Amino acid sequence: MSKYETINQESIAKLMEIFYEKIRIDENLGPIFNKAVGVSNEEWKKHKKKIGNFWTGMLLGEGDYNGQPLKKHMDLPPFKIELFDNWLSLFEESLKSIYNDEMSNVILQRANMIAKNFKKALYPNI
Numbered sequence: 001m002s003k004y005e006t007i008n009q010e011s012i013a014k015l016m017e018i019f020y021e022k023i024r025i026d027e028n029l030g031p032i033f034n035k036a037v038g039v040s041n042e043e044w045k046k047h048k049k050k051i052g053n054f055w056t057g058m059l060l061g062e063g064d065y066n067g068q069p070l071k072k073h074m075d076l077p078p079f080k081i082e083l084f085d086n087w088l089s090l091f092e093e094s095l096k097s098i099y100n101d102e103m104s105n106v107i108l109q110r111a112n113m114i115a116k117n118f119k120k121a122l123y124p125n126i
């Protein structure tokens, strides 16, 4: 398969499919997400669409996401800070499987920044 060289709605939708199918079955992250999102394909479809909108907003200035991501994560049952590394590594693996290196790095950098901010807010004493 040739890799995406541009960030657009289509490639972001594909990224959501690949990433969240990994998340759903991940030993550590899966249970956290399945509890909050649900276990049905219908619920996951909605989740992927929402997060796809988050990313198109972030990267393209398009889409209708207007949630409060930090608050959502603060309201989750507590989980270990190390899981951010698992999240980022599955995200990177997903990016690299569909985007060329340049685009993967652009998106990964944004994810890293957001993860850093979330961690600072979620674990103020670390």
Ligand code: HEM
Residues within 6 Å of the ligand: 029, 032, 033, 036, 037, 050, 051, 054, 066, 067, 068, 069, 072, 073, 076, 079, 083, 084, 085, 087, 110, 111, 114, 115, 118
């Ligand atoms: C270990 C790390 C993470 C865990 C365990 C986690 C878990 C979750 C879960 C369970 C939800 C669903 C909440 C719900 O629907 O009630 C969620 C939503 C979301 N996550 Fe994460 N997340 C993590 C990291 C990140 C990162 C790094 C980003 C961004 C780069 C991100 C972006 C989002 C967004 C945008 C939502 C949607 C919030 C909304 O409903 O408006 N998450 N996350």
